[in-house]
Amino acid sequence: MADLATYAFTGIGLFFFVAGTIGLLRFPDVFSRLHALTKADNLGLGFITLGVAFQVETWREIALLALIWALTLLAAGTVSQLVARVALREQNKR
Amino acid sequence: MTLWLPFVALGVLATLAGALLRVWRGPERADRMMGAQLVGTGGVAVLVLLAPVQGWAALDVALTLALLAALAAVGFVKASSPDGAGDPEEDEPPTTDPRSASEKADG
């Protein structure tokens, strides 16, 4: 049962990584590419940590996995805001 | 499980090749930074996926990477501000920061 959940969630996570990368490569401009990136960041890693959480042996690992995902969310939110503003300013300069 | 998790990790690694391509192509500096950011997240995902197979100590490395995931991007936005120390959310760099001005007066 736990193994089944791991298969399912890590598979979904991989799907979001693939989708995010395709978006990063195919979308036409900086801002839509940024949108694709945050999908991979938030959802892909979220599902992968969730899937791996079904394999843990102690609570310590669950706590670590949760912290890892929370930190990535914080980083993704900050980075997308700041990088988008830099891109906007570079565009306005032209 | 010892076959599936490395397989998913390999899949994530394959998507990182796409991120590398974006870093190579640009065209904006922000594009390259985003590619590097995706490699960071992908690296965390790979380490998390390998942890049950390889040993749970890999999670400590994933934690370190996740903690510092935004560091390079913050460095990037700092370096692209006009004086190298700003914040893109400021409309113009404050030339009269009261604290540093008073400090200069007594220093």
Next chain:
Amino acid sequence: MTLAFNAALCALILAAALATILGRGIFRSIMFFIVYGLLMAVAWVRLDVVDVALAEAAIGAGLTGVLFLAAFGRLVREGAEAEPPRRINPPAAVACVGLTAALTWAWFSLPIPERPGPQLAEALPRAGVENPVTAVLLNFRAWDTLLESIVLLAALIGLWMLTREDDWRNRLGLPQHVRPGGVMSGFGRVLPPVGLLVGVYLAYVGADRPGGAFQGGTVLAAVGLVAAMTGLVRPPRISAPGWRAVLVAGPLVFLVAGLAGALLGTNFLTLPAPVAGGAIFVIEVALLLSVAVTLTFLVLGPPEGENRR
């Protein structure tokens, strides 16, 4: 599956390394170097050397990127980021292929030794810690670690010697400013507490699991850097006595412990078994602080005045 994974990882690492050298533009080179550092951290985990992976993750993927990006920003403001047109240099390429071939030959012709040496297994119970890497760093080969902490200090002094005369009394690095209440300052308030916890955790578990003063110190340095860049704290001046004391605390405590070992009858820098655990703890705390502060100051750079063009 694991072989395919390793091969793909090595291919990505080599692609990133080639791109740092061959890609046009310095910014692209720096970006690929950041990517390369991230992939190297994964490679160290694959080699099952988590201690090294932790250091590489904090330094290769974190601090080095900020260091190079900040330098790139400074060069742009000096108008010196452009690169002269590059040509392929065939003699150099041949020489480097030869070097790689020689190293590969060396790898396959070296005899496989018996690992680890029997001395280590015999000595480990006397080390005072259970993580063999920490035992080697702080007890069996303490010489290397002591001199390394002094090298760090020497590099920082060398960097500070590049300060301009009129900047000497300013604070370290560029004067940072952020929008109060903005995204960046919010990030700078959320991350440091968590980061402090992670850094101290890595240093603390270092006695019997992967981690230690260096790994924790590099994480703390990155946290200090975030705090400085987001305007949470202002960097000190070179003359600040408290910070100078922290810089020398690591090497100094190490030396004192070494001399105490010599006076107590064992050799210089050899910790006697009954007190080894406690002595390593004290040395580790001092080293942790020194490494963290020195690395932060190295990235911030020498003091610079405001709006210098």
Next chain:
Amino acid sequence: MTALSLFAVTGAVLIGIGFYGLIATRHFLRRVVAFNLIGSGLFLFFGATGARGGVTDPVPQALIITGIVVAFSASALGVGLVVARARLSGRAALPEEEDGA
């Protein structure tokens, strides 16, 4: 080819790439990056050497950790010198070679 040999050969190729960058590129910042590639290629080669014979030897690991930190401090000093030079002379790259020089 075993995993260890794969990583060792990767390390050897990295050293080659790094040396090429150190010799053939002209911008100093890129040279500092190349110097870092040589360093980490060496660490990878050395780390793989230390893991041969079944058990991972802690001595190379400890040396690599100190090595990473020292290489970083050397890079920081190098980058500081590059920036200081650019401020004094306005350039951070070697001039183009003249023919026959």
